[in-house]
Amino acid sequence: MHFSVSLENMRRSPFQAAAAISTLALAFFVVTLISLVMFVSHQVVTEFEKRPQVIAFLTQDASVQSIDALRMKLEGDPRTTNVRFVTKEEALEIYRSATADNPLLGELVSPSVFPASIEFSLVELSFAQEVVDEISAEPIIDSVGFTANVGSESELGSVIVRLKNIVSAVRIGGVIIAGVLALNSFLVLTVVISLRVTTKRKEIGALSLIGATPGFVRAPILFEALNYAFLGVFIGWFLGAVAVLYSAPAIVGFFGDVTVLPKSISDFLILLFVILGIELLAGLLIAFIGSSLAVSRALRQRTR
């Protein structure tokens, strides 16, 4: 009965309903996009961490035994992973594939020009500086490079800081924008419900006189707010999901071989439904708190 009364209330005040639903829809549309931007930025960082980040170039006179010893040392280090020895020949192949559009460059060089190297990844980017410092002190290491930067190891610290700053800016910015939109939705919903309570003041009085409990009086108004939240969240999420699906090829193309979005459609849908679930929880919580506040205020004023 309460649910049907709440639907009837919405039908009789279509503009109030439209204002509440559209505000919530807009907020959750943006929140959906922010969530995916945060997901993509997280994926970029993860991808970065998985890649061979450190290349330790060996001196020309490094013996096979000392190279093996260093490789085994790195493999046993819990801070490093994906340790790989790259010979001079392999280095030449990498150079040739990188300069494939200009074959003459590849023809002009011999393997002896390229130093052999040991490449490895870090479990966490924060270990980078100390690992690089340690490995630089090894006698068979000529120099150490970091794939995130294009310069020498002296810029390593700034690369890590820059990367972390970008990720944290995305997260903090996202949370702030989502918070402001949530607050805005909360206020609009509270105002709409307060208006509803004001127009229903006589009815609330009549219900109370014939023995309705405060819960009975609150129920249809609470249902109405939950209806607004459900519809607003779903519409916002749906529009956001459509926008992301539409722009997915462009996003994937922009990041190249970095896997920023799930490759299978089922994983992609799971991600979207997880976002929907979290948004529904947030939206219903906003509706519950906002409507409870508005009704309590109205009932308090009535009994004064």
Add this chain to the structure above:
Amino acid sequence: MPQILEFAHVEKSFGKVQALRDVSFVVDEGEFLFITGPTGAGKTTILKLLLREFSPSSGQIVFDKTKVHEIRKKEVPALRQKIGTVFQDFQLLSDRTLMENAETALSIKKVPKKDWRTRIDTVLDLVGLSDRRNLFPSQLSGGEIQRASMARALVVNPKLIFADEPTGNLDWETTDKIMNVLEKVNKEGKTVIVTTHNRKVVDKMGKRVIELDHGHIKK
């Protein structure tokens, strides 16, 4: 007969205005009682005290073994559910049909849904509004609204029917219809209290009368 309602030395003041002064009376179960008096005599104040819209300044009110003057706020809805009130200003829900108004009362009292239809049909038939069940209060005449209010009060099968000025500004024929319904309900065993300033109605019915004047009982 056991008594269902007792007012004992009840006083009620609103600032310097004394609405009720040392009002004492008892009502037995199954009784039909008129409370009469001119406008401002305190008739509606008695109803509001009984419904615990406000508390008495002093004195005791006992309804169905419940000390109304002592109950807590959360117990008020249960008290009101035992009383079928026909309000002077009707208090019908304007955006719900006559049937929906009755359904709301049944829903408040948590009457099983399977019994709704029978109960609504019975009371609408009793007040003569069976053919008006799907109309909104604004689509009914003054007399029909009064009877609709009565139907809502009766549908929950209350222990006491309290009708506050049920004949208000109605014509004699409609007044007669309403009083007939109340008498019929009383004959079925329900306790009925009617407040009115209409002496002719009181005289015609020949029931026990309490006459209020400036907040105290005259006889």
